[in-house]
Amino acid sequence: MWLIVGIAILTALTGCGGSEVVAYISVDQPFAEPILASFTARTGIIVRPLFDTEAAKTVGIVSRLRAETARPQADVFWNSEFAHTFQLAREGLFESYSPPTASDIPTMYRDPKGFWTCIGARARVLLINTDLVASGTEPKRLIDLVSNRWQPGQVAVSSPLFGTGLTHAAAMYAESGEAAMLDFFVRLKRNGGLFLDGNALVRDRIVAGALPCGLIDSDDALVALTHHAPVKMILPDQGPNGSGTLLIPNSVSLIKRAPHPQEARMLVDFLVSAENEILLAQGESRQIPVRPHLQSKCGWLPPEGVKAYPTPLQNIAGALGSSSFALKNLFLK
Incomplete structure (x- = not known):
């Protein structure tokens, strides 16, 4: 609830209602669209998404982000996995940003430099x-x-x-x-x-x-x-x-020199929030929250939990x- 109130207050103070944010997204479109609609309903900010194709999952968007480095077109990268995000962070494509809504996410899922935050895993x-x-x-x-x-x-x-x-x-x-x-x-x-x-x-x-x-x-x-x-x-x-079973979390990053930096931060705040992890857990994709206290929300994990693949x-x-x-x-x- 505090997230909704905070975003509403920020929207009122800055007058960004009705503005837009561009998001490059490799999450399956049917899973992502309800999340984006929830964000727009709460903020009035229209999300302009670019989705990757199934046959070029993530790789197509990664190539596009690299090609646009000198003149970024996107504000936010919502990746269905993490490895390419980490790679792009090393290449300097992201802005350092530590979203306040991610403070309860375990540190292993947050970049200490603020270049990425991981959420719901498959x-x-x-x-x-x-x-x-x-x-x-x-x-x-x-x-x-x-x-x-x-x-x-x-x-x-x-x-x-x-x-x-x-x-x-x-x-x-x-x-x-x-x-x-x-x-x-x-x-x-x-x-x-x-x-x-x-x-x-x-x-x-x-x-x-x-x-x-x-x-x-x-x-x-x-x-x-x-x-x-x-x-x-x-x-x-x-x-x-x-x-152990490999768990692959989503990752969210703010693009360096984003065209809409204020709206971009608001979208990042929403995507990495506990509220959104619950939406992902209870939606059709039933993703596993990275916040341990929310993992029961996905409803399909065995009572004893999951033995995860040990590699960092x-x-x-x-x-x-x-x-x-x-x-x-x-x-x-």
């Missing part, structure tokens, strides 16, 4: 078609996807060249090294695994019964479950001997370039 999950995979035989680990039990064309993942597929590959690289990361994808490719242009395409083929299992993001899996599709979502690599976010982001180079040599040569 999990990288296994999705299986329950008509095609018998109960008790479901894959439980990421490595199970390269098992000889699967015939060619029975396992699919989103392309590891962009989006959360690339972020996941970078996490594997950072945790286990290049050889182990490449070994997973080489084995998957050799076994006839499919590499599709986006998590939604993987989900849709599993829902349609075209293949039994795949690796996607939890928000895409939860859409299928909401529509009562014959699927089951599995958090991989749990238990005492598991390496900064290490994963640091491995992005090396893993991308190695994967391009594997898939594009």
Whole structure:
């Protein structure tokens, strides 16, 4: 409530009602639009969004931000992952800003220099078609996807060249090294695994019964479950001997020399607020709040919680370039 009052007071004092802010967004459009509408309803500020395509998730916007460095067109970058955001922060594309609404976010999700703030996370999950995979035989680990039990064309993942597929590959690289990361994808490719242009395409083929299992993001899996599709979502690599499930938070940054700096700060304040984390948790994407006391709001986590992948976010982001180079040599040569 204090956030709404604060924004309303600021709007009244500055006369920015009816003004606009430009946001570059790689979050799926159906998930982001209700959030933006809530912001506009509270402030009167119109958000002009530019969304990335599913087939070029995040990478397209990142390239555009780099191209516009000398003359920025965007005010805010709302990224569906964090690795590219961290990379752009190192390149000096963002303005330092520590939003007051993020003061209760754990420090591991806030840049000490103020260049980024992380919010609601998605999990990288296994999705299986329950008509095609018998109960008790479901894959439980990421490595199970390269098992000889699967015939060619029975396992699919989103392309590891962009989006959360690339972020996941970078996490594997950072945790286990290049050889182990490449070994997973080489084995998957050799076994006839499919590499599709986006998590939604993987989900849709599993829902349609075209293949039994795949690796996607939890928000895409939860859409299928909401529509009562014959699927089951599995958090991989749990238990005492598991390496943990990769959690990928959103990230929000203020663009350096933003054309609408005042409105940009207000949008950042809203996006990283506890109020918005609850909206993301209770919306269709059911994202996991990074604020521990809000995590029950998403309504789907097991009572014991999630054993998370142990690699620090900064290490994963640091491995992005090396893993991308190695994967391009594997898939594009």
